[in-house]
Amino acid sequence: MRLLLNQTPIEVANPSADVTLLQWLRECQYLTATKEGCAVGDCGACTVMIGRLVNDGIVYQSVNACIALLGSLNACHVVTLDGLQAEPLHPVQQAMVDCHASQCGFCSPGFVMSLLVWWLNTPVQELTTPADFASHRHGVELALSGNLCRCTGYQPILLAADQLAPVDRSTDPLFSALGGYSYCLDTLRAMSTEQHHGRLNAYQRPQDLNQLALAYAAMPEARLVAGATDLALDITQGLKSFEHLIDIKSVAQLQAIDEHSGGLTIGAAVSLSQLETYCQAKLPCMTALLGRFASRQVRNRGTLVGNIANSSPIADTPPLLLVLDAQLILQRGQNQRTLALADFYLDYKKTALEAGEFIHSVILPLPTVPQQVFVEKVSKRAEDDISSTCVALSVTLNNGVIAQINIACGGMAAIPKMASHTQSQLLGQAIDPSLLAQVPQWLAQDYHPIDDMRASADYRQQVTANLIVGFLKQAMA
Ligand SMILES: Cc1cc2nc3c(=O)[nH]c(=O)nc-3n(C[C@H](O)[C@H](O)[C@H](O)COP(=O)(O)OP(=O)(O)OC[C@H]3O[C@@H](n4cnc5c(N)ncnc54)[C@H](O)[C@@H]3O)c2cc1C
Ligand code: FES
Ligand code: FES
Structure with missing residues (x-):
């Protein structure tokens, strides 16, 4: 696999399935600005910015490096605090300094990266009216929902965000370099696809449904992985090792939300953040629920289907899906079947999935007046x-x-x-x-x-x- 780490393209030969991005950054690349606090996606000290090609541009998101698997980052741009300019300080760092937003500093790299993603993705705001200010603060709080600080307190950090709101993003070197990065990721993607064709990697990234169906049917003992926000905890907390993982996130046919008469079909690779945005108009109670689901970093990676398949009794989306009579499309090899979600859960952590079968998508009827x-x-x-x-x-x-x-x-x-x-x-x-x-x-x-x-x-x-x-x-x- 190949990725762009800050400004440097890097090739990683067949990484083991369960190495996390944080481990690789700190122990192999010696980039130690990204901190390990909890190693379970809770504290945000390990937050990095990940860029992915979407259509012809790059979309940047905040991600917890401690639970992101390295193998999932092929053709991605990984930006860490080490990659920000040191002299003069980056505007986000300068705002943190100006507002005294750091004491012991352990959480600060994570806050800087979450603020950076928010800043780059948010239009310039002048904050002249109370309504502007309230909407700005709401956006910042969502962006920082996965970052904990145990000594400074959040007020100075929010003030740093207020200072950043009107600053012109085009002054940021990352902004001006976007065209070049986009070309670079495109090239890395093309090179990696060729390289992996036909090889049995520890971390497999099938690109289409046919490849996924074949790979899983050939190796039903492999574990499927989507955002890894549940599965990675087996590695960092359960100390489990996975010989083979099959990542469904690159499967083009599973990445979309399709609307049809009466409802939505949500592909297994659709992230919770994608769903949160899509449902704003279509199913506002889903968007509100997802606003309380984990953190921005976790929702950027985690999927609806992962939430269902993990079959936790305390998963947040199944109750809403159940009352809307959601159905699952399950696939094994080339065969598909449809199953009501109400019939999917058999017992604690036991589902109706058969060996080699995976969830293709969720059919979600929308309520009508x-x-x-x-x-x-x-x-x-x-x-x-x-x-x-x-x-x-x-x-x-x-x-x-x-x-x-x-x-x-x-x-x-x-x-x-x-x-x-x-x-x-x-x-x-x-x-x-x-x-x-x-x-x-x-x-x-x-x-x-x-x-x-x-x-x-x-x-x-x-x-x-x-x-x-x-x-x-x-x-x-
Ligand atoms: C800090 C933190 C906070 C969290 N907070 C919440 C919360 O508030 N509410 C909540 O409900 N959950 C929460 N979670 C749990 C987790 O984020 C969700 O369950 C998420 O939706 C899992 O999606 P994923 O794509 O990351 O799944 P993964 O971790 O990739 O996979 C989960 C399981 O599903 C299987 N799987 C994945 N895709 C498929 C498929 N297509 N077919 C069959 N099996 C599949 C995997 O093999 C694995 O067993 C939290 C997790 C963390 C780390
Ligand atoms: S180390 Fe705490 S979220 Fe990653
Ligand atoms: S500055 Fe010490 S934990 Fe945030």
Whole structure:
């Protein structure tokens, strides 16, 4: 594989499947500005900027180097803090200095890189009105949602972002070099494709569906990987080693969101950030939910399909997908089948996927008036935290009577699960206080949650019932 590291094209001969970008930067390239804090994608100290060719240009995103696998970065531009100009300081670094936004400095490389990505991707803002300022701050907070600082506090860092907002991006050397980098990545991509043709690499990157189907059918014991935001934790925390990984992200047919009558088909390689943007107009409750999902860095890499396939009981998207009656297109070899998401989860971490079968895409029906959809994630922290419970509900009312209802929860059972009993009790009923008062007792028949570090079982039961009652009241309003 080949990549552009700051200003230098580099060839890496068949990297082992499980080497992370952070490991490679620090231990092989001796670029130590990128720090290791947690090694699980939580703290942001390892944030780097990754550029990928999209159509004829490069799209730059912030990424956690500690959970990005090196093999996934073929034909990418990896920009680390070491690559920023030292004299004079880069405008982002200068703003951090001017605003006293660094104390011990351990988190600062990550903040600088997240701010750099935000700055390069955001139009110049003058911040003259309170509305300008509020929208600017919202954007910055989303951009920094995956960066933790334990000594400076966030206010000086936000002030640094305020200082940067009106600064002209075209003064940045990276901006003026973009055309050259784009040509370089294109060349690296062409060279790497030829080089890898027909070879059995530890880290495989099939380029089309046929190659993926053949590779996985030939080696069903290999692990599939998309954004690696779950899988990489097996490496950095579980200390597992993977001999062969098959990366689905380069498969052209899986990279799109297609809209058709009544819904969306979301390819397995579509990132959560892509989906978050796409759903702004089509399914705003999905965009709002994703705003609370992990961090910007994790959403830039992670996928919807990875969230489903990982089959965690506390995954955030399955409850919403379940109440919308989502279906999965599964593929093995050249054969495809369609399965309701409700039938996909069999038991804790056990799914209906067969050996050599992969998720091709998700079919997501969009709600139509008068159906209403609600979803709420409850966690201790607003950003970058795992759910205690995540509750979704879709309902259609006819003169105050429930004509259709789906309820699903995460964090309440061993799998993301529909509340079938509660649904059946509510269906056909008029919403009134006496009906709503019975929700907690019906729910207790659907779920038997556990106590853990995130919440007690009692808390989960109560808050879930409260949310369902609240959603039904909103639906009536
Ligand atoms: C710091 C941090 C915060 C997080 N916060 C949240 C959160 O708030 N909410 C939440 O729900 N999750 C969270 N996660 C978990 C993770 O980000 C999500 O589950 C994400 O959607 C996984 O997608 P991925 O593409 O990275 O999956 P990967 O890690 O690439 O894969 C996950 C699993 O799916 C399998 N797989 C991948 N693609 C396919 C396919 N096409 N067919 C079949 N199997 C496949 C892989 O083999 C693997 O077992 C967090 C993770 C981190 C590191
Ligand atoms: S080291 Fe903490 S997010 Fe990577
Ligand atoms: S400056 Fe010390 S952790 Fe942020």
